[in-house]
Amino acid sequence: MNIQSTTAAQIHRRTFLNSAGVSLGSAALSALTAREGRAANSVGEQRPLPHHRARVKRVIYLYMSGGPSHLETFDEKPVLAKMHGQAMPESFTKGQPIAQLQGQKLTCQGPLIGFRKHGESGQVISDFLPWHGKMADDICILRSMVTEQINHDPAHTFMNTGTAINGRPSMGSWINYGLGSEAEDLPGFVVLTSEGGRNPQPISSRMWAAGFLPSQFQGVPFESAGDPVHYVGNPAGVSMAQQRRLVDAIRKLDEHRAGAFDRRAGGRQPPDGSRVANDVANSEIVRGLTPAGSPDAEVTARIAAYELAFKMQSSVPELMDLSGETQATLDMYGAKPGDGSFASNCLLARRMAERGVRFIQLYHRDWDHHGDLVRYMNICCGLTDQPAWALLTDLKQRGMLDETLIIWGGEFGRTPMFQGKGGPGRDHHIKAFSMWLAGGGVRGGLTHGATDELGYNSVENVVHVRDLHATMLHQLGIDHERFSVKHQGLDSRLTGVEKARVLHDVLA
Numbered sequence: 245m246n247i248q249s250t251t252a253a254q255i256h257r258r259t260f261l262n263s264a265g266v267s268l269g270s271a272a273l274s275a276l277t278a279r280e281g282r283a284a285n286s287v288g289e290q291r292p293l294p295h296h297r298a299r300v301k302r303v304i305y306l307y308m309s310g311g312p313s314h315l316e317t318f319d320e321k322p323v324l325a326k327m328h329g330q331a332m333p334e335s336f337t338k339g340q341p342i343a344q345l346q347g348q349k350l351t352c353q354g355p356l357i358g359f360r361k362h363g364e365s366g367q368v369i370s371d372f373l374p375w376h377g378k379m380a381d382d383i384c385i386l387r388s389m390v391t392e393q394i395n396h397d398p399a400h401t402f403m404n405t406g407t408a409i410n411g412r413p414s415m416g417s418w419i420n421y422g423l424g425s426e427a428e429d430l431p432g433f434v435v436l437t438s439e440g441g442r443n444p445q446p447i448s449s450r451m452w453a454a455g456f457l458p459s460q461f462q463g464v465p466f467e468s469a470g471d472p473v474h475y476v477g478n479p480a481g482v483s484m485a486q487q488r489r490l491v492d493a494i495r496k497l498d499e500h501r502a503g504a505f506d507r508r509a510g511g512r513q514p515p516d517g518s519r520v521a522n523d524v525a526n527s528e529i530v531r532g533l534t535p536a537g538s539p540d541a542e543v544t545a546r547i548a549a550y551e552l553a554f555k556m557q558s559s560v561p562e563l564m565d566l567s568g569e570t571q572a573t574l575d576m577y578g579a580k581p582g583d584g585s586f587a588s589n590c591l592l593a594r595r596m597a598e599r600g601v602r603f604i605q606l607y608h609r610d611w612d613h614h615g616d617l618v619r620y621m622n623i624c625c626g627l628t629d630q631p632a633w634a635l636l637t638d639l640k641q642r643g644m645l646d647e648t649l650i651i652w653g654g655e656f657g658r659t660p661m662f663q664g665k666g667g668p669g670r671d672h673h674i675k676a677f678s679m680w681l682a683g684g685g686v687r688g689g690l691t692h693g694a695t696d697e698l699g700y701n702s703v704e705n706v707v708h709v710r711d712l713h714a715t716m717l718h719q720l721g722i723d724h725e726r727f728s729v730k731h732q733g734l735d736s737r738l739t740g741v742e743k744a745r746v747l748h749d750v751l752a
Contacts, residue, residue, distance in 0.1 A: 294721020299685035304604045306652040310611030313658035314678035315699050318385050320359040323697040328354030332661050336700045343394050343672040353662035356618050365689030372625040375633035381689040383680045384750045388693025388702035391674045391709050399655035404451045406738045413455035416603035418738045421461040426600030429559035431464040433603045436589040440627045441610025442620040456731045577634040587631040615664030646684045649719050653679030660698045676702045685751050692750050710744035718746045
């Protein structure tokens with residue numbers, strides 16, 4: 245090779261190493277730890293997971309970012325309708341946290357759409373969601389949700405991590421860390437986003453970050469245009485064979501480093517004779533011997549990311565190629581390949597579920613309806629209603645719904661008080677909102693909990709965000725009280741130190 249070509253190769257190699265880093269695949273280790281069937285739930289101690297028989301293998305979280313109004317989706321309020329235009333009783337609002345309406349005159353805003361009963365169960369669902377009516381007997385509506393953060397970013401953080409404190413692991417990262425992925429050539433935690441409606445607010449990447457967990461467990465965002473995953477494609481002029489040799493060389497260097505570390509730690513040997521299998525599946529970070537964020541932990545994460553990224557170079561294009569789907573399937577979802585819509589993302593979610601991805605999170609932004617609510621609800625529901633039904637129906641037809649937990653909902657609800665210009669809208673609200681669950685072990689056709697006559701407070705079978713997290717973990721076979729990681733001297737958990745309960749009443 246001449247000097248010029250040698251220099252070019254070195255530049256490509258440096259570019260690959262420097263730009264790839266842990267973000268190259270991001271969640272590689274989880275795919276390999278799953279093969280060993282072990283994970284740590286506290287530093288210095290390792291217990292087999294799951295803790296009990298898992299009811300589902302995976303979670304698909306349909307995140308309606310911005311806060312859908314419960315009063316125009318799943319919570320009909322005839323009394324509020326009768327009080328439309330009247331002053332909001334001060335007994336409800338005095339001393340209560342209110343976002344943009346603080347200090348303003350508060351007027352009751354009746355429901356802006358009709359409701360009707362659906363299915364044999366008679367679930368009450370608004371006319372904004374006709375496709376939801378078709379799956380009324382398959383979903384469990386949680387009508388009494390509460391949260392603690394009234395503005396979007398901290399509310400997203402709370403919903404995704406169980407706390408408003410930045411830097412904590414997301415729920416998908418916790419699950420990826422605890423159970424790993426069934427997919428060997430895809431990340432265990434994938435994020436897809438779409439938009440359409442009033443206000444496509446940005447979603448911070450910390451909503452799928454690993455926090456103090458090893459970085460390979462963070463979510464990997466897939467893009468709807470261009471390269472689906474950043475930094476997975478080969479640099480210009482580097483062939484797959486060259487890439488393979490590069491990854492092998494890096495792995496051998498890591499074997500040398502890790503072997504020296506093992507000798508210092510007592511001479512542990514790979515149980516199966518494979519240095520890389522031991523390095524990943526039984527790594528010091530998984531055993532809890534190497535603190536998260538240490539150089540050893542991050543090197544292990546980086547090497548695992550290289551390995552998964554190499555596999556993803558062939559698996560991701562095949563995953564994203566919808567040409568093999570029938571026209572009937574595309575029509576069922578309302579999907580157009582490559583359009584980046586919620587419909588296409590729902591179809592991709594099914595394909596990821598088939599390939600073993602553990603936690604799949606779909607964000608649809610634009611549910612922040614402070615004004616002109618009817619117009620924007622029509623847009624948002626028009627983009628998400630049918631695809632959500634199609635996803636559930638498709639999984640059911642393929643025999644996959646029983647092993648999948650589907651969650652639908654936003655970060656909070658909306659006020660029963662009027663707000664808006666250019667048409668009535670609603671402000672942020674944390675005291676009451678609605679979500680739904682469906683899939684394995686969930687009682688379909690059930691409405692759980694209730695709010696007061698104006699939809700202001702959850703008053704019956706109140707469900708806190710932490711209860712939702714505890715129930716999700718329970719369905720995956722994890723006891724939320726036993727699933728912890730030592731961080732800054734504390735046993736940190738997704739459900740925190742506050743009391744959280746599994747919603748056994750909604751489980752079959």
